[in-house]
Amino acid sequence: MNSQSRSHCRTLRRGESGYEDARRGAMWNARVPDRFPAVIAQARDVYDVIAAVRLAKREVLRVGVVSGGHSWSGNHLREGGLLLDVSRLNDLTIDRDAMRATTGPGRKGHELAGMLAKQKLFFPAGHCRGVAVGGYLLQGGYGWHSRELGPACMSVVGLDIVTADGRLVHASADENADLYWAARGSGPGFFGIVTRFHLQLYPRPQVIGMGVQTYGREMFDDVFRWLHEVGSEVPRSIELQALMSRDAPRVRGAGLLVVAPIFAESYRQAWHELAFFRKNPLRKKAKLSIPFLPCGINFMYRGVGQHYPANHRYAVDNMWTRAAIEDLLPGLNRVADTLPPAPSHMLWMNWSPPTQRPDMAYSVEDNTYLALYSVWQNAAEDEQFASWPVDCLRPMQELSSGCQLADENLGQRPQRFVTEENLSRLDELRAKYDPERKFYSWMGRPQ
Ligand SMILES: Cc1cc2nc3c(=O)[nH]c(=O)nc-3n(C[C@H](O)[C@H](O)[C@H](O)COP(=O)(O)OP(=O)(O)OC[C@H]3O[C@@H](n4cnc5c(N)ncnc54)[C@H](O)[C@@H]3O)c2cc1C
CATH class of the missing domain: 3.30.465.10 (Uridine Diphospho-n-acetylenolpyruvylglucosamine Reductase; domain 3)
Structure with a gap:
């Protein structure tokens, strides 16, 4: 393919007009890292992508790639390389x-x-x-x-x-x-x-809906115990979650919003599979209890979106765990006691994966997922809020089975994200496909 003759890839060099807008525009998190690629290439098609890779080779630049820029850590923004923006490849x-x-x-x-x-x-x-x-x-x-x-x-x-x-x-x-x-x-x-x-x-799926309950701070231990007790039995159609924040409906101060979204083939199935939720023995102490709320996916997006407003500064960290709830409770209480103002929050999610998956690099997951999101607006408050997720999860490290790459913060706190075996295989494949290490590796690992 003669990519050079067909490519009209826009490139912006550091210092040129438009460069800083393009760099900031490549990050969804308003906390844009102080890392400055030498060149930003904005591809419009595959020919542009190939041309940008060749440009990087000619100029001996390493390559970072950005599609939507939602990496919390700004993994794609590295000092001195070429940032290849493929967001326009969207057909x-x-x-x-x-x-x-x-x-x-x-x-x-x-x-x-x-x-x-x-x-x-x-x-x-x-x-x-x-x-x-x-x-x-x-x-x-x-x-x-x-x-x-x-x-x-x-x-x-x-x-x-x-x-x-x-x-x-x-x-x-x-x-x-x-x-x-x-x-x-x-x-x-x-x-x-x-x-x-x-x-x-x-x-x-024919039917989308959710059960909802909210609880005050005094109920946290009991609610987490119940969530852990039922987790492995929850039908696969339901993604049971508890969101800890200071703006749970009908709760003052720190509260837990427990949600059971369901994707089912009939109302009958949904009602039947949500029985564990309706029968939660704690529900009488809930501040709000909705056994089943039929809704569309847009309603779900709106609900989740409230906790992730745009144009805010974010810091995140996470862990998978299968630890006993009594071992987790001290850490969960520390999270509750130090919880910053909303929309900062902690997500507890019941994942309880099947024992077998196809063979693929993805290989670390566990019964429970914990993720902390610190959210604030002023750069002057970075020191106050930016370390909250790591400060809470680091002491819980011995209870962790690894992390999700979705909410990775590997640059600040390196963690296991695939099995050792898969990491070795990935390293071997990198040596085969990228012997000159043109592409950046995960932050927190040797580049
Ligand atoms: C508000 C918000 C909500 C989120 N919700 C969810 C969720 O519900 N579920 C979930 O799983 N995750 C979620 N995430 C995490 C998100 O999926 C990851 O951050 C993901 O990497 C974002 O994809 P992106 O293309 O927007 O990000 P980017 O920042 O563009 O990409 C992240 C990294 O992926 C690599 N990459 C991207 N595109 C390419 C490419 N074309 N070729 C090669 N490498 C590439 C690069 O290394 C890049 O640094 C959420 C993140 C945010 C900010």
Whole structure:
């Protein structure tokens, strides 16, 4: 492919007009790191991507890739390299008969979900509007109905990838199978540029809804004990969550919003599978209790979105755990006692994964997910709020089985994110596909 003659890739060099807007525009988190790529290349198609890789080779620059810029840590912003912005690669095709879609990495998950819904189709896109599929699918992808369908990367059937030597290749179970293996779970450490994802689609669930309960601070221990007790028995159609914040409905001060979103085939199924929630023995002490609220996915997006406002500064950290609740409670109480003002919050999620998954890089997950999000507006308050997630989770490290790459903060607190075996295999594949280490690796690891 003669990419140079076809490429009109816009490039901005540090110091040029437009550069700083492009750098800041590549971050959703308003807390933009003080890391400055030498060049920002804004690709519009695959030819531009190949041309940018060649430019990086000529100028001996390492490459960071950005699709939607929702990496909390700004993994793509590195000092001195080339930032390749593929957000404009966002075309989408849907083949209803084949139950397949293809999408560029810059397409937003909620747009994909919306277009599929019009055709009564479904894909486990993320819980929030605005997140692009590029980073989301590479790191795993926890979306609505993901307990049933698995992390979204399990529904990736193929990828078009530009490699470090500037070749466009296809990866699937039958072609470049090792790249296909790596692309499902390596997230911000992937050593290639995905220009298109090929996705497996599903029929749209007939019924969407949720049960809701809220509790005051005095109930936290009992509620967490109950959540842990029921977790492994919760049907896969339900993603049981508890969100700790200072703005839970009908609660003053720190409260817990316990939500049981369900994706079902009938109202009968939904009602039946939510029985554990309706029968929660603590519900009489709830400040608010709704056994079942039928709703659409847009209502879900709005509800979640309230906790992640745009144009705010964020710091995050997370852990998977299977620890006993009595061991976790001291840490959870420390989180509650130090909880910053809303919209800062802690998310407790029941994941309880199946024992078997397909062979892919994605390999660390556990029964319970804990994630802390510190959210504030003024840069002057960075010192006050930025370390809260790490300060709370570091003392709980011995209870952790590793972290999710979705909410990674590896630069500040390196953690295990795939099994040792898979990490070694990823290192070997990086040496094979990117021998000159053109692509940045995960932060917190040798580059
Ligand atoms: C408000 C908000 C809500 C979120 N909700 C969810 C959620 O519900 N579920 C969930 O699983 N995660 C969620 N996340 C986390 C999110 O999925 C990850 O941060 C993901 O990486 C974002 O994808 P992106 O393309 O927007 O990010 P980017 O910042 O563009 O990408 C992250 C990293 O992925 C790599 N990458 C991106 N695109 C490519 C590409 N085309 N080729 C090669 N490498 C690439 C790069 O290393 C990049 O640094 C959320 C994040 C935010 C900020």
